[in-house]
Amino acid sequence: MMKKTLLLISLLTLFIIAGCGGNQNEAKKTDSDTANNEATTENTKEKEEVATNKKDVYFKDNEAKLNDIKIKITETKIIKTGETGNKYGEKPVFSIWYETTNLSDKDIDPTTAWMAVFEAVQDNNPNAVNTLEVGGLPDIQFLDSQLETIKKDGTVPNAVAYELDDLETPVTLIATQGIGGDKLGEQNFDIATEASGASGDRTVSGFNKKTNNKITWGGVDFSYPSYFDTLDQGSTETMKSYYPEEKDYYASILFQSVDFSGTQEDFNSSIPSIVKSTLKVGKIANSDIQKSEKTTIAGLPGWTITYTRPDTEGDGVTSTTSYSFAYNINTGKIVMISCTYDSNDKSKYDYLGDYKKVLETSRLLAEPLDLNTINSTNSAESDAQFVGKHYRVTGIIDQAMGPSDADGFNAMVIIQPDVMAKGMGSTIPLEINIWLTSDEFEKIGGISSAGKKIDLSVKLISISRNANSKDPAVKGYPIQLEFGDSD
Incomplete structure (x- = not known):
């Protein structure tokens, strides 16, 4: 069966966005002193204009801003050969999910916008620049929308993938002001940590089916690591939190549920708006979003958001959380589960890796x-x-x-x-x-x-x-x- 992949974009189309720099004015030549003064004035205005434009365009903190467009990276993920999103690829890919906002009256689509601004490099060749090739579309939900025109001030999501030459060398994403334009900035992505599934030096798994604790929550059976051995005193019928009794371990796993009376289709169609609202409120709104992606809990469709919360108390402590939810129509419950650890934790446990296993081994009760x-x-x-x-x-x-x-x-x-x-x-x-x-x-x-x-x-x-x-x-x-x- 044939599959649609990322479509090729002509250079002519890409250049639609290339003119994102400042206006260039040419002073008229004249022999009079007045004309020379006017030329000087025009040149001064031009320099001021260019300086202003430079302040308004940038690439930092996962966001590129040009005069005509703004691109926000929302998620990155390594997809190995044969996995969903890279079923037919011969190499692993570095996949990027992003949102494009059209700030102009021009005809701009999310794929063209990305290709006009970004290129990806793996610096693993001592003699040449190793620019990565674009791979197939990693997320089929954008199959029909990847080339749709974005309305002025509209925002459209999309995804792109780059074929990796190895799973160790960081990927450098370089942004320019359109094709052949000035460099806006660059950002490195540590793919080795992501590919291993471990969080930094957290390489120890505490997930063991024989010793795990078990809980049935919202009609789903969960098996979770035994190091979460203490029930928080604030737990209720709709919220249970467990943490390690061990000193110097700062982590928790939280189970929550809320009633929902709609159909499975009602919930599935609400997931995008739920995610959008979640990203704008509470602790998540001021956090660095690492991943926001589809998931399943006991085979039920849902979503996972992983984020790092910066130091907000002035004590130097940061925290990382992975939060997931899905709807079990059998029980009429939206099942929510999250795992959090902070920078005070002295264990070597790969909390997020173990959390992923908790989701993968969850079982629908009935x-x-x-x-x-x-x-x-x-x-x-x-x-x-x-x-x-x-x-x-x-x-x-x-x-x-x-x-x-x-x-x-x-x-x-x-x-x-x-x-x-x-x-x-x-x-x-x-x-x-x-x-x-x-x-x-x-x-x-x-x-x-x-x-x-x-x-x-x-x-x-x-x-x-x-x-x-x-x-x-x-x-x-x-x-x-x-x-x-x-x-």
Whole structure:
């Protein structure tokens, strides 16, 4: 299948933006002293004009300002070969997300603007300047908008990628005042730190599935490092914060949630405005944004913002935070999680690297159980699409049986829903058996839970089907569903 990539831009188009410098006036020649004085005056005005223009154009702190355009870098990321955003590339790429504002009446698009201003260099050749080649578009959301004309005073986001020759040498981004124009400035990007996934000298991972702490939050199971071992006293039902008890460790992981009653589509379409608002308020507004990018939490679409907050208290302490959110429609909760550490921390833990693993290993606790869909299948080959998934099971308990062994396992509750089992000729309900530990059993009321309604999130471990009937309307169809946790 063919894929769209960054389109080639003609030099003629690029030169639309090249005229971003000051106006050049030529004094008229004359033999009279008055004319000479006028020429002197004009030259003085010209110098003042050029000086003023130089003050108004710059490249610093991730932002380039020219007379006609302003470009703000919002995120950078290394994407290795085969990863999303560089699926077909032969080299890793240094990807840049940015916003372009058109300050003029000219026809300017975000791709042309970037190419007219920037070039990227890796200084790894002792004999020649190693200017990097532009790669494919790293973010398909800009596939159709990368060449759209920006209205005057309008701002449009886009992305660009450069093919890297190695993952060690810093990338230097050089900005000029249009093609062949004066140099505005340059900025170095330490790709070695970003490519390794570690934060500076933080090279130790504390993430271990066997020793991790666990929490279910907003219908999502999280596993997080055991060094976050102390619950903050200010924690509530909608906010829990954990920090290391170890002295000289200054870090925390925070779980939050808020109610949301919209559909998944409602939330997905709101993500850009949520991100935009988030970047403008509170601590983040005065911080250096390192990354602002799409993410998933337990497979749910969301967003992550990583930022460094400067010293605002005069104590020399800076902090780094990664903040993520996603919507779980099963629970009607927007799930938020963040990890923060500050410059006082004396550990070597790669907090952000471990935080990334927390997100990657998160698991959706349940999805709605659609009994009618399962009941309409008549082959064990269909089981794979259902078995092993967590479902939210609700209903009235018909029978409750306590643990059958000394270890406190094998308690069971049986639910008989309104859906009639096709495997039994639709004459009796499709039976649901749920295996529980003794703690789980007691939590729902134990033996006395019979006749009560339950709402559990459990894993479907097997589907029993009618394998003996010769009636095609019955054979192969479900009789019983068995739930439990086989982890």
